[in-house]
Amino acid sequence: MQLNYNVLIVDDVVENIQIAMNILREENYNLTFALSGEEALKLFENNHFDIILLDIMMPNMDGYAVCEEIRKIPHYAEVPIIFLTAKTDIDAISKAFDMGGSDYVTKPFHADELLARVKSHLELHRSRLVLEQNNLSLQAKVKYEKERLLTEVEAVQKEIIYTLSELIENCSMETGRHVIRVATMAELLATYDPTLSDEDAYNMYHAAPLHDIGKIAISNDILNKPGPLTDEEFSIMKTHTTLAHKFLKHSKRRILQSADIIASQHHERWNGTGYPNGLKGEEIHPYGRIMAIVDVFDALMNKRVYKEAWDTQRSVVYLKEHAETHFDPHLIKIFLENVDEFIAIAKP
Numbered sequence: 001m002q003l004n005y006n007v008l009i010v011d012d013v014v015e016n017i018q019i020a021m022n023i024l025r026e027e028n029y030n031l032t033f034a035l036s037g038e039e040a041l042k043l044f045e046n047n048h049f050d051i052i053l054l055d056i057m058m059p060n061m062d063g064y065a066v067c068e069e070i071r072k073i074p075h076y077a078e079v080p081i082i083f084l085t086a087k088t089d090i091d092a093i094s095k096a097f098d099m100g101g102s103d104y105v106t107k108p109f110h111a112d113e114l115l116a117r118v119k120s121h122l123e124l125h126r127s128r129l130v131l132e133q134n135n136l137s138l139q140a141k142v143k144y145e146k147e148r149l150l151t152e153v154e155a156v157q158k159e160i161i162y163t164l165s166e167l168i169e170n171c172s173m174e175t176g177r178h179v180i181r182v183a184t185m186a187e188l189l190a191t192y193d194p195t196l197s198d199e200d201a202y203n204m205y206h207a208a209p210l211h212d213i214g215k216i217a218i219s220n221d222i223l224n225k226p227g228p229l230t231d232e233e234f235s236i237m238k239t240h241t242t243l244a245h246k247f248l249k250h251s252k253r254r255i256l257q258s259a260d261i262i263a264s265q266h267h268e269r270w271n272g273t274g275y276p277n278g279l280k281g282e283e284i285h286p287y288g289r290i291m292a293i294v295d296v297f298d299a300l301m302n303k304r305v306y307k308e309a310w311d312t313q314r315s316v317v318y319l320k321e322h323a324e325t326h327f328d329p330h331l332i333k334i335f336l337e338n339v340d341e342f343i344a345i346a347k348p
Contacts, residue, residue, distance in 0.1 A: 004028070004029075004030055005027075005029050005030065005050040005051065005122050006029070006030045006032065006047070006048060006049045006050050006051075007024060007029045007030065007031050007032070007049065007050065007051050007052075007053065007118070008032050008033070008034065008040065008043065008047075008049040008051070008052045008053070009021065009024075009031065009032070009033045009034075009052075009053045010033070010034045010036075010037065010040040010052065010053065010054045010055060010058075010063070010066060011033075011035070011053075011055040011058070011084070012035055012036060012055065012058040012059060013055075014035070016055065016084075016107070017033045017035075020053060020084065020114065021033065023111045023114050023115060024114070024115070024118065026111075026115060027115065027118075027119065029118075032047065032049070036058060036059070036060065036061065037058055037060065037061030037062070037063070037065060037066035037069075038060065038061055040052075040054075040066055041066065041069055041070070044070070044073055044076075049079065050079065050080075050122055050125065050126075051079065051080045051081075051082065051118060051121060051122055051125070052070065052079065052080070052081045052082070053082050053084050053118070054066060054067060054081055054082065054083055054084065054101075055083075055084055055085055056083055056085040056087055056092065056096070057085060057086070057087065063083060063085070063096075064095055064096070064099045067081050067083075067096075067099045067100050067101055068099050068100060070100070071099075071100040078125065078128065079125065080102040080103070080121035080122065080124075080125050081100060081101050081102050081103075082101070082102060082103040082104070082105055082117060082118065082121065083096045083101050083103070083104045083105070084105050084107060084109070084114075085104075085105075085106065085107060086106065086107045087106075088106055090213075090216065090247060102121055103117055103121060105117055178298055178299075178302070179208070179209040179211075179212075180209070181298050181345055181346055182208055182209075182211065182291070182294045182295055182298050183204075183205050183206075183208035183209050184205070184345050185294035185297070185298065185342055185345050185346065186204040186205065186208040186262075186290050186291055186294050187201050187202075187204050187205035187208075188338070188341060188342065188345070189204075189290050189293065189294060189331065189334065189335060189342075190204045190286075190290055192334045192337075192338055193286070193290075193330075193331065193334055195286070196286060200286070200287075203254060203255060203258040203287070204258070204262075204287060204290060204291075206255050206258075207255050207256070207258035207259035207261075207262055207287070208259075208262060208291060208294075210244070210248070210256075210259040210262070210263055211244075211259075211262045211263050211266050211291050211295060212240065212244075212263070213240075213243075213244045213247060213248070213259070213263055214239070214240030214241060214242070214243035214244035214245075214246075214247070214263060215240045217239075217240070217243045218236065218237060218239070218240055218243075219236070222236055222237055223237075224305055225305065225306070226305045226306060227306060228306065238267070238275050238276065239276075241263065241264050241265075241266075241267055241275065241276045242264070242276050244259075244260070244263030244264055245260055245263065245264040248260035248263060248264075258287060261285045261287045261288055262287050262288060262291045264276065264288075265279065265284055265285055265287070265288025265289075265291075266288050266291035266292050266295055267292070268280075268283075268284045268288055268292070269292070269325065269326045269327075270284070270289070270323075270324060270325060270326060270327055270328055270329070271324070271325045271326070273325075274292075274326075284328075289327070289328040289331055290331060292326070292327060292328075293319065293327050293328070293331055293332065293335055294342070294346075296318075296319070296326070296327075297315060297319060297335075297342065297346055298346045300314075300315040300318060301315050301343075301346040301347060301348065302346070302348050303348070309348060312343055312347070315346075316336070316339055316343075319332055319335065319336075320332065320336060
């Protein structure tokens, strides 16, 4: 038997509300809308909602303020709130979650994406309520919480990473599909390394797209400069590693923690001459050492604003020659043993 969920859509643009309602009618939800934050909050006096879709950019009372007020209403501390907005900058995303948002969907969105997100959050919230009502044992609750974290939290993390990786690609002309290629190669190299686990390979794939997240705070004049950088410009460019650490260091979730390691350490060098901290050898986390190899290999194999693409042989020889100086020799050996697979991924 299908449950009748009550959905509230809050947006100051009528056309946006109509689009969302047309999509959500496929699931026979009970739909209610409000054209302002003030109007939305009044609806809570005589109505119950199972999920709220909330725009950010509204006059007088924006979506952040509305979300904060909803969380103060009794029994709404855990009700899903999905932000629907055209804002895609890191500060907007971070603030959305700080204010109590459950998820973040950027406009324009696909119908299937919106339906899937809404359905997932409703089912997760309903499951949590059922567990509370049935007063399950502590052991069952712990098991449920683990499963919920794997499905809900990691799903949210992946969506954030996807959104941020799109921002990275848009801010730099050189990246192209770079973030996808390095994620695939990073997972492959971690899989072949017998000292790492399947979980490490999983972390590498999902966290690798954020390896250059700090570059969104670097000027486009530097990021997309066609010629060599000056010493001053290169000093600014190098700060993207510490900026990334600033963005990611507070997370307690394994994927974002992995992203923090990758972003802040992938420019460290095996011989200690890298940046930002001059780490040496095994002082560098394996995730940082893996990313150093696949990031450089992909950059060599593909055209950048400051260089033409290198041929395959020259790119492979460069990595081989810089084992024990730039790169972990153990990982370079694994890379060379499986080089054809990495070439197939990186080849333009």
